[in-house]
Amino acid sequence: MDTNHKPDFFERFSNAATRFTGTSYAFVIAACMVIVWAASGPLFDFSETWQLVINTGTTIITFLMVFLIQKSQNKDSKAIQIKLNELVAAHEKASNRIVSIEDLTEAELDKLHRFYETLSELAAKDRDIHQSHSIDAAKQNEQEKQRSKRDGRQTQ
Secondary structure, X not given: OOOOOOOOHHHHHHHHHXXXXXXXXXXXXXXXXXXXXXXXXXXXXXXXXXXXXXXXXXXXXXXXXXXXXXXHHHHHHHHHHHHHHHHHHHOOOOOHHHOOHHHOOHHHHHXXXXXXXXXXXXXXXXXXXXXXXXXXXXXXXXXXXXXXHHHHHHHO
């Protein structure tokens, strides 16, 4: 991995803008701009042009912020996915099949979610939740428990 990669201008700008717009200073500046605009209303007789200034300004800022926020969320999401993939890959009992599942369709993710719900239900029946790590193993554990309960009743 190239850790010496220097981010381009847009990357540096968007990172700085994202950091700044999430601060209290940015909020205070925006609030002050609205207060100055509102206070200037009587000076401009609350004209259409006066209203157009705030409408246009907020529309442009909102439009640009949508892209900035989306870029930031994409980057954060990718970083979190990489961290989670590393944890899954590093854990000996984890299934490597779920690494990079973020590319699956919604229907495939729903199916996988049901898979883990079933696994959770089976694991909840175990005393040791670390005892099984797949549905097959959990089902086998459950069957063995049922067999031993049945066998225990038959010998009594």
